[in-house]
Amino acid sequence: MTINTYATIRDSVTNIERKELTQPFTNYNVLVFDKNLKNNSYASIINTNLSRFEDEYYANVTGTELSLFNKKKTYQVFAKGALSQIWDNVPNPELGFYSHLNFSKTSGQFRFSLNNRIESDTYNPNDMGFQRRNNEISSRLRFSYNIFKPFWRLLSMYNNISFGYSQLYKPKVYTSSFISLNSFMRFKNQYSWGFYLGLDPYETHDYFEPRVDGRFYIEPISQRLYTWMSTDDRKKLMLDIELGLSFPNSYNQISYEINLEPSWRPDDGLLVCCETNFENSINDIGYVDNTEMADTIYFGRRNRVDIENTIETRYIFNENMSLNLKLRHYWSTVKYNQYYTLNMDGTLTDENEFRGTDDINFNYFTIDLGFRWIFAPGSELSLVWKNSIFTYTDEIVENYFNNLQKTLDSPQTNSISLRILYYIDYLYFKKKS
Incomplete structure (x- = not known):
């Protein structure tokens, strides 16, 4: 909780001072529930709430996260979602949502992942979080091939190629796409070297x-x-x-x-x-x-x-x-x-x-x-x-x-x-x- 915060403003001509309320009494709350599941999986729920009673401003964000592995821990399904609600001196809140889905192969030399993120045009968690911008849908497909055993002069090597496509949530129009190649090598003398190649083909x-x-x-x-x-x-x-x-x-x-x-x-x-x-x-x-x-x-x-x-x-x-x-x-x-x-x-x-x-x-x-x-x-x-x-x-x-x-x-x-x-x-x- 924070008490009322005031700023002292002085008139440069009359030299008269007055106090101005810059932030009223504010209450912050964070509540988290987390549950470990078998196979190193877990599920969690989080809720953040900000209340400013003086100007009747309330912001609430409820989110959940779920990670599920199969018995051999070779595949993972990851899901994340959130709902934002903002009352700004109005009876009905402005609603927005966020979702993130990912399916991946998590073991072996060859791996892959496919994910999708959606942020609606009204999703806003910034009262107790940070989001650069909303109104976006992005999808990515990544393939990787990794070498974990030493060979030649290398201790290990990690390589991946990714493809991405993005559009606005509202209206549904194209914004960007990319192709990237990434490689990282660690040598037997513990030095490391890597490179990244990126292309926006359109x-x-x-x-x-x-x-x-x-x-x-x-x-x-x-x-x-x-x-x-x-x-x-x-x-x-x-x-x-x-x-x-x-x-x-x-x-x-x-x-x-x-x-x-x-x-x-x-x-x-x-x-x-x-x-x-x-x-x-x-x-x-x-x-x-x-x-x-x-x-x-x-x-x-x-x-x-x-x-x-x-x-x-x-x-x-x-x-x-x-x-x-x-x-x-x-x-x-x-x-x-x-x-x-x-x-x-x-x-x-x-x-x-x-x-x-x-x-x-x-x-x-x-x-x-x-x-x-x-x-x-x-x-x-x-x-x-x-x-x-x-x-x-x-x-x-x-x-x-x-x-x-x-x-x-x-x-x-x-x-x-x-x-x-x-x-x-x-x-x-x-x-x-």
């Missing part, structure tokens, strides 16, 4: 990027290639490297990505990880703006650069106590080159009269320091300090360190949270009585 009809119901943007056929390598993770010094390349077949688009993650583990208690991710998207196409009546939608061709640096340190005092420190800086710049109008058939037309939008220089810097203590079986205490800095301007700073210094000089937000979770064993009290 144009993608993106109904979400235009931000207007019923409108879509046609993305061209595209190809993707990723490869990665990891050193022996038993050593004190480790290194992960990932390289990626994507090239859609229009507007001279190309995107490449480099990820480096060295790690140092001098003993069982201390681990230090550093990660750098650099992604450069040249001639990226995306939404910019639309007119007030949404009859004209503007797109832009831009160069986008994303840089993310993370340093994480973890120290384990003993089996019950640990300390974790994480510093993260995310920097994204967007520079526009050309503007277009979106046609009704999903194509683009050059736009020369649109005044355009400002370039973007976005920064997000965070520090998280957390202490965790397991003081009883299933029970823990966690103390967390968070520091965050957020900046958003239209002035692109070319030098990374100058940009970082400007970010650190910006206003900061600090918070401290304490959480105590205590596990109550019903059987313990029953035995006592």
